[in-house]
Amino acid sequence: MQGNQKLPLADKCGFFEIRFESIGGLGAHLAGQIFAIAAVLKLGFNGAHFSSYGSEKKGSPIKSYVRLCPADRELRNSSPVERPDLVAVFHEALLRMPSTCAGLKPSGALILNTGKTWEQLASYPLPVPARVYAVDAIGIAVEEKSRVNTAMLGAAARALSFLNPDVLLEAIVEILGGKHPAAVDSNRRTFRRGFEEARLVWESQSAGPSSGDGVAARPAPVYGYLTAPPGGLIVNPGNTILNDLSASRQGFLPVFDPALCNHCGLCDLVCPDYCLVWGSASEPITRRLEGIDYQYCKGCLRCVDSCPTGALKKEREQDGFAQAHRTPLFPGKIGNRSGG
Ligand code: SF4
Ligand code: SF4
Known part of the structure; x- marks a missing residue:
């Protein structure tokens, strides 16, 4: 174990929280798993990892959460991460939805899978946290014949100073080595490139709350027992168009x-x-x-x-x-x- 690192920030409950926003198929769940294994088993934090996704394996939105705290604290919270210290967005299309970055703390960091500059991203409803990193994770994954997730983990290691990149890489090699040994070398290169090619595109000069201090988004049921249409009518049917x-x-x-x-x-x-x-x-x-x-x-x-x-x-x-x-x-x- 390479412990004794301190979590840089913590909420009033003493947690450091991460949310990976992705589309099914890009490996966000595995990325969260690898991150949590590195933080808990190799760095000595207490932690939890869990994901929420829909019925389809690929193509539907997925959120993967990691919650960390010092080893001397108990962690019994398994609720979704609503006020993250880090949000990593695995696909640029997700930036169209304001809920993607909702709740990101002003002191937090945002990682975007994009080749664009900060100015070119102005059309999206982005928050303005302390730091924003951009990495062309799809481009790296295509060139290295791997997946977006290890490039995003490389960028996360760049954004989080408490996270030794060698420790994260060790966890990647261990986990992929057991499941897909042939993919280890390409993912090792992908991780290193994600770390090296992540660009700091925005850094806030002030420590206080920013204009982009998004409020936490908590999806609520559209209908309750008082408001549901009589007879179970579906008044707004889905349409594949x-x-x-x-x-x-x-x-x-x-x-x-x-x-x-x-x-x-x-x-x-x-x-x-x-x-x-x-x-x-x-x-x-x-x-x-x-x-x-x-x-x-x-x-x-x-x-x-x-x-x-x-x-x-x-x-x-x-x-x-x-x-x-x-x-x-x-x-x-x-x-x-x-x-x-
Ligand atoms: S056009 Fe149809 S078959 Fe071709 S890539 Fe798109 S979804 Fe697949
Ligand atoms: S219809 Fe045209 S594009 Fe489609 S398979 Fe035939 S030749 Fe190719």
Whole structure:
């Protein structure tokens, strides 16, 4: 054990709290687990880790929590972290939701998976905590053939001075070595790059509360027994037109070249989300592939694998590309969001 480190901050209960905000499939739960194992088993803190996520394994929002306190304190609290000292956002699409960074303490730190500058992030409802770090974790993971989570852990080690990066790396190697030995080397490189390439894009000069001192967000039931519609009526049904799967893409998307397409339809047979848009045509074909509605594309790339002519290519997703190049499935309808 490499203990005796002091937690830099603690709330009135004596806890140091972390929240990983992510999309299922990016490894936030495992990242929280690794973080807690390093902090508890290697640094000697008391700690707890738990996650909350929906029914889908991939693509739906997930929150992973780590709560730490000194070894001489008891930790019996397993409630969600609402006033974190650190928030790490694993996917830029989550920044559209104010709840992502809600409750972050003014003295806290924010880590964003993005290649953008602080000024370029101005369109998002971000808080202004003491420090904000940006790291292109998707770019690193793509280049190293690994996952976003170890790059984000590297950035967390950069943001938290009490956390020795070698200790965190040791925990990564131990855990991945047991489960996926072949992935250890690429994740070791990913972690180191996350640590080295995390950029401090904002640092507050004042110690007091900032304009971005977000209040904690606690989702409440929409209906109670006094307010539910009679007879169990569903007055606001879900509609797949409203789905936005763009946050499920992990760095790549299919790009369509109409000049190479013979409109065979093989891509449509394998697409799980019906995001290929077809128009009418004249003989000898009956339907013409017009493009892709990126709002519904989760980047599985099955269409690319099935295309016999090379009309669909796998490309690294650049900021704004999906929005600029999508072909809407429902032109002029409510479902047309950014798609990017
Ligand atoms: S599989 Fe390729 S060639 Fe066939 S319709 Fe799709 S994009 Fe066009
Ligand atoms: S990558 Fe291709 S197959 Fe997968 S969801 Fe997008 S359009 Fe459909």
